[in-house]
Amino acid sequence: MTYCVGLLLNEGMVLLSDTRTNAGLDNISCYKKMYTFEEPGERVIVILTAGSLSVTQTTLARLQEAIDDPDASEETSIMKARTMLKVADLVGAHLSEVANDITNKLVRNSQATASATMILGGQRKGGAMRLFLIYPEGNYIEATPDTPYLQVGEHKYGKPILDRVVSPTTSLMDGQKAALLSMDSTLRSNLSVGMPLDLAVLRDGDCALHEQRRIEQGDPVFAEMSQAWSAELKDAFTQIKI
Amino acid sequence: MTYCVGLLLNEGMVLLSDTRTNAGLDNISCYKKMYTFEEPGERVIVILTAGSLSVTQTTLARLQEAIDDPDASEETSIMKARTMLKVADLVGAHLSEVANDITNKLVRNSQATASATMILGGQRKGGAMRLFLIYPEGNYIEATPDTPYLQVGEHKYGKPILDRVVSPTTSLMDGQKAALLSMDSTLRSNLSVGMPLDLAVLRDGDCALHEQRRIEQGDPVFAEMSQAWSAELKDAFTQIKI
Structure with a gap:
């Protein structure tokens, strides 16, 4: 299983x-589920x-191939596409094509199917x-x-905490906190979601990664946040009267 | 959809x-999903x-018929069965039989199936x-x-809050609070779970309902608890440092 979340804040x-x-x-196993593409100042x-890992890896490999192709154009490469909407079209087209290809192979042999879902966030200069x-x-x-x-x-x-604290005016710092606490609730309740975590932060207008880091198992800051949240929740629980 | 939860505390x-x-x-629609059977001091x-509502209603109707039958015995009636384990057997047997009957009808006509899941809690005198x-x-x-x-x-x-605050030593009052807050998170995040709520509280050894009440839409105590919990969560969120 997997848990990924994206926040679009002002x-x-x-x-x-x-x-x-x-x-x-x-x-x-441990596999990265975050892929970043960047031409700082121009596009991120x-x-x-x-x-299905075979679907996601193949889709990303094809997107990368299209970027690296010497004949890459705005019709084929997500790094040249004219708008983010066109990027979404390209990713969606590759994703469904790969899933279809793989499912066709699987169905012949085992009646299984394979598919994947993606979150795509980004910005191009001027957009x-x-x-x-x-x-x-x-x-x-x-x-x-x-x-x-x-x-x-x-x-x-991880949805209840997002529903309560995230709005477009949430600061980037609070957005990170909300995403991490949402992940923390998921990690606690479902063993098939696991550390390490990959975090990326983009600032509006930068068209670049403002921050990207891996949070390893046992990361002291994340562990402290997780414990503090547990303690705060228990405190909050104690405060409630019925 | 539905959300039901049962807590077994000391x-x-x-x-x-x-x-x-x-x-x-x-x-x-609004349908009661809690059914209580009581012979105070003897069994609750x-x-x-x-x-599927047709499965749950029919199962409960058959359980009630078996109780009301003049020939009711410890083999047929959940109010006479010798142990709670035997009660679970009886409920399970009726449940699977009804689901099978209904699914047989459905499959003939529409390829659909019907099933249900139940939580059963109780105590008999001496058990x-x-x-x-x-x-x-x-x-x-x-x-x-x-x-x-x-x-x-x-x-x-509603699982994260239970995972954090419920243990066998949790008091009955805190257990009610935890169940209600777990429900509150579910109500907020999924429209297919809705008010009013039915709450039952049993004290160990009473073999009777200690409390049973319906919490209506707009119930001032529940609304206040829900708002206080929202406020406490937002406070807790503010306290967390990353």
Whole structure:
């Protein structure tokens, strides 16, 4: 399983993913689910992935191939596409094509299917920050001020905290905190979501990664935040009267 | 959808259910999902239901018929069965039989299936309090000190708070609070779970309902608790440093 979340705030964007992948219950591995593409000052794109690893890896490999192609054009490369909407189209098209290819192979042999879902956030110079959730079929929805966050994977455990504290006016720092606490609730309640975490922060207008870091298992800051949150929740619980 | 939760604490049991039922997205009704059976001082049984309404209503109707039957015996009536384990067997047997009957009818006509899941809590004189989760197939699991709560229906939104604050030594009052806050998180995040709520509280050894009440939409105490919890969570969020 997986948990990825993206926040679209007035100040910028926060994107966070876990790294746990499992094939069955007893084959658990660590794979990066965050992919970043950057031409600082010109364009920044972050993709978070959930679903079949063979689908997500192949999709990203094809997107990278298209970028590296000497004949790359605004029709083929997400680093040249004219708008973020066109980037979402390209990612969606590759995603659904790869999922179809793989499912065709699987169905012949095992009646299985494979698919994936992605979060795509980014900004090109002169354009607005945009955050999309791309469905396995290649269509997508976009975050708006009414619903300034998007989640993929095991999204339910971490939704209540987002519903309560995230709005477009939330600061980038509070956005990081909300995303990390949302992840913390998910980690506690579902073993198939696991550390380390990948965090990316984009500031509006920078068209570059403002911050990107990996939070390792046992990271003292995350561990302290997690313990403090537990303590605060227990305190809050004690304060409530019924 | 539905959310029901049962807590097995040293002091007693807390059982809570919502009342929203929907057939499709646009046919929403209010149905009780909590059924209580009581012979005060001798035996108390509470059943919470999630799943197809036709399955749960028919199952409960058959259990009631068996109780009312003049020939009711410890083999047929949950009010006469010798142990709570036998009660769980009876409920499970009726549940799987009804689900099978209904699914057979549905499959002939529409390829659909119907099933339900139940939480069963209770105590007979001289026995321990026991809390079961009964699966659609009639088998069941039981709450233990390691995992002193059971949930059915839309369980994920409300799990983080239970994971953090509920243990067997939690007081009955705090247990009610935890169940209500768990429900509150679920109500906020999933429209298919809705007010009013049914709450039952059992004290160990009473073999009777210590408290049973319906919490209506707009109930001032619940509304105040919900607002206070929101405020406390926002405060807690502000306190956390990253």
